[in-house]
Amino acid sequence: MMKSIKILFLALSTLTPLAAQADSLELKIQVIKSAKGKVRIAVYDNESAYTEDGKPVAVAELKAQTPSIYFKTELPPGLYAVKLMHDIDDNKKLNVNLVGIPKEPYGFSNNTTGRFGPPKWKAASFKLEGNTNLTIDLKH
Amino acid sequence: MMNRRELLKLLGASPLLSTDLLWARNEQLTAQQFRTQLGNKPWLLGYQSTNQNYYRANATLSGRIPKGLNGTLYRNGPGKSEHGEFRYEHWFDGDGLMQAYNINSSGVQHQARITDTAKHRHETEAGHVIYPAFGTAVPGAENIRSPDQMNTANISVLSHHDRLFALWEAGSAHEIDPDTLETKALHSFSPESEGLPFSAHPKIDASGHLWNFGYSTVARKLVLWHMDPKGAMVKLSAIDCDPVGMPHDFIVTHSHLVIMIPPLYFEQTNDTHSNSFLAQHRWYSDRATRILIVRKDNFDEHYWLELPAEWVFHFGNGWEDESGVIRFDGARASDPSAMQHKFSDIMRGIHTDTGNAHHHSYRIDTRTRRISTDTIGDQNIITEFPTIDPRVSCKQNNQLVCLTRKQDVQQGHGLLNSVSLLNLKSESMTTYTYPASQIPEEHVFIPAPLSEPETKGWIVGTTLDFEKQVSMLNILDAQALDAGPIAMATLPYAMPLGFHGKFVATA
Numbered sequence: 001m002m003k004s005i006k007i008l009f010l011a012l013s014t015l016t017p018l019a020a021q022a023d024s025l026e027l028k029i030q031v032i033k034s035a036k037g038k039v040r041i042a043v044y045d046n047e048s049a050y051t052e053d054g055k056p057v058a059v060a061e062l063k064a065q066t067p068s069i070y071f072k073t074e075l076p077p078g079l080y081a082v083k084l085m086h087d088i089d090d091n092k093k094l095n096v097n098l099v100g101i102p103k104e105p106y107g108f109s110n111n112t113t114g115r116f117g118p119p120k121w122k123a124a125s126f127k128l129e130g131n132t133n134l135t136i137d138l139k140h
Numbered sequence: 141m142m143n144r145r146e147l148l149k150l151l152g153a154s155p156l157l158s159t160d161l162l163w164a165r166n167e168q169l170t171a172q173q174f175r176t177q178l179g180n181k182p183w184l185l186g187y188q189s190t191n192q193n194y195y196r197a198n199a200t201l202s203g204r205i206p207k208g209l210n211g212t213l214y215r216n217g218p219g220k221s222e223h224g225e226f227r228y229e230h231w232f233d234g235d236g237l238m239q240a241y242n243i244n245s246s247g248v249q250h251q252a253r254i255t256d257t258a259k260h261r262h263e264t265e266a267g268h269v270i271y272p273a274f275g276t277a278v279p280g281a282e283n284i285r286s287p288d289q290m291n292t293a294n295i296s297v298l299s300h301h302d303r304l305f306a307l308w309e310a311g312s313a314h315e316i317d318p319d320t321l322e323t324k325a326l327h328s329f330s331p332e333s334e335g336l337p338f339s340a341h342p343k344i345d346a347s348g349h350l351w352n353f354g355y356s357t358v359a360r361k362l363v364l365w366h367m368d369p370k371g372a373m374v375k376l377s378a379i380d381c382d383p384v385g386m387p388h389d390f391i392v393t394h395s396h397l398v399i400m401i402p403p404l405y406f407e408q409t410n411d412t413h414s415n416s417f418l419a420q421h422r423w424y425s426d427r428a429t430r431i432l433i434v435r436k437d438n439f440d441e442h443y444w445l446e447l448p449a450e451w452v453f454h455f456g457n458g459w460e461d462e463s464g465v466i467r468f469d470g471a472r473a474s475d476p477s478a479m480q481h482k483f484s485d486i487m488r489g490i491h492t493d494t495g496n497a498h499h500h501s502y503r504i505d506t507r508t509r510r511i512s513t514d515t516i517g518d519q520n521i522i523t524e525f526p527t528i529d530p531r532v533s534c535k536q537n538n539q540l541v542c543l544t545r546k547q548d549v550q551q552g553h554g555l556l557n558s559v560s561l562l563n564l565k566s567e568s569m570t571t572y573t574y575p576a577s578q579i580p581e582e583h584v585f586i587p588a589p590l591s592e593p594e595t596k597g598w599i600v601g602t603t604l605d606f607e608k609q610v611s612m613l614n615i616l617d618a619q620a621l622d623a624g625p626i627a628m629a630t631l632p633y634a635m636p637l638g639f640h641g642k643f644v645a646t647a
Contacts, residue, residue: 113282115284
């Protein structure tokens with residue numbers, strides 16, 4: 001329960017500009033094949049947090065809708081990377097098989113994928129400079 | 141400075157043109173270069189890409205099919221190794237080609253079909269290669285989310301619970317229609333096992349239970365599989381194994397699974413697109429081969445032993461006596477250089493002697509947890525592709541069928557040239573050497589109906605005659621192997637050299 005409250009708090013906090021100068025980041029997330037569960041989004045502003053599942057600068061959990069949903073937040077200009085997943089069974093984690101291959105849809109900014117594991121920060125990061133719209137395709 | 145095309149033109153059709161110097165190993169191989177080499181080295185026919193998805197023919201029979209030999213030899217191997225001018229640079233990379241040699245009293249009928257994997261389907265639609273490969277750096281290859289995206293289904297065959305499968309090593313089995321060889325689907329033995337690595341050499345024990353392992357290089361885990369005779373999952377588990385190496389085959393006894401982890405370790409390079417998966421492995425000759433021993437009834441109960449660095453592609457069989465001593469055998473090489481280099485050289489038409497394995501025995505005392513190894517037979521004999529009478533699988537065996545070659549006999553094609561029956565007790569060997577124009581592939585032991593294990597039966601295998609440009613099915617009497625084939629069925633075409641097969645008797 002505490003964890004979900006924390007996530008909700010963080011999600012709400014992202015609706016507020018974090019700094020005087022803020023740009024809007026709008027994500028379109030597609031293709032959502034099922035309206036079950038939640039789409040969970042995490043935005044990172046540095047490599048170590050991104051790589052080591054550290055603290056994101058923005059998170060959100062949105063009720064899944066087919067075939068796509070939108071998410072908008074305000075962030076200071078800079079370098080960011082987004083991880084997201086469709087948590088179909090709403091258990092607040094990405095279900096994986098015995099060797100770590102995801103069994104639920106997921107996606108990264110720049111629509112990148114890793115060759116041996118998750119994509120590196122260098123591949124997934126993008127520059128937020130002015131109002132930015134990104135489309136992220138879920139990998140099924 | 142002239143480029144390679146100009147140099148080729150200048151050299152014209154001179155025999156010197158076939159010089160391997162023109163093909164520096166760091167240059168992308170093209171189909172045209174291979175065709176040029178093929179003109180000078182006819183044995184390269186074994187590595188020629190298929191140019192159609194389906195083959196069917198009645199074989200021309202010489203000799204007689206023995207009474208009681210009735211069924212289908214299914215074989216698997218890489219078939220389509222080119223897309224336009226792109227050519228895979230490693231023998232293991234081509235899209236899987238399933239073959240069926242139906243043997244009955246009226247003769248031998250042959251079919252072959254490219255397995256319709258997702259990889260093959262997507263690349264055919266796109267008109268070019270899309271996915272990374274095991275031993276070839278594919279320019280512009282997509283990153284993959286699951287090994288099944290690059291699953292070529294090209295290594296071996298499994299027949300279990302009345303179903304037929306084409307197997308790869310790092311991903312799922314593909315179910316194949318046994319009559320038409322059409323691809324049914326990627327197979328999951330259970331929902332939780334979807335997409336898990338299922339290796340190419342599962343074992344079926346005397347009770348009909350199916351055992352296998354798989355390895356995940358990224359997760360650094362070994363997956364252990366146990367299915368009942370109807371194919372239902374009994375147990376599925378993952379064991380940490382860091383680093384995981386590249387184990388290809390394993391041993392199943394009455395009570396244990398034994399998996400050897402050779403010190404060939406994955407070391408990811410910064411530029412993964414310029415290096416194949418294989419090229420990102422490094423052999424450590426000064427590190428141990430680790431041997432995992434697992435209880436069949438409880439995968440959580442396991443321990444590790446060590447041997448010096450060695451490389452075994454294939455084991456013959458394993459068994460365990462009542463006192464808890466495990467014995468098994470394998471074709472042991474000192475290193476994986478055949479896979480790392482020679483099977484790439486051969487795709488370029490560079491002559492190389494690929495044989496470097498000699499048969500060895502292994503003994504594990506599960507009471508003292510000690511392992512020892514010894515040679516079997518004449519160490520001047522190179523061995524590979526060991527097979528057994530399937531009725532002694534996971535039980536004590538006294539015989540082994542394998543491909544062989546005397547080490548000092550040089551073949552133009554660099555592969556093995558004979559089939560042998562090795563008596564493991566006396567270490568004596570009966571051998572038939574094929575004509576120099578024929579390259580033998582794996583041979584299997586087919587028991588005569590109602591016979592005692594390892595007695596009457598036939599040793600059956602294919603050869604490629606690169607001079608006549610045909611593939612052949614050869615039937616030899618297991619009790620008179622050195623007399624050569626008692627029947628030969630010749631196809632009107634040549635099939636690429638493949639890896640492993642299974643005989644399924646007609647009910």
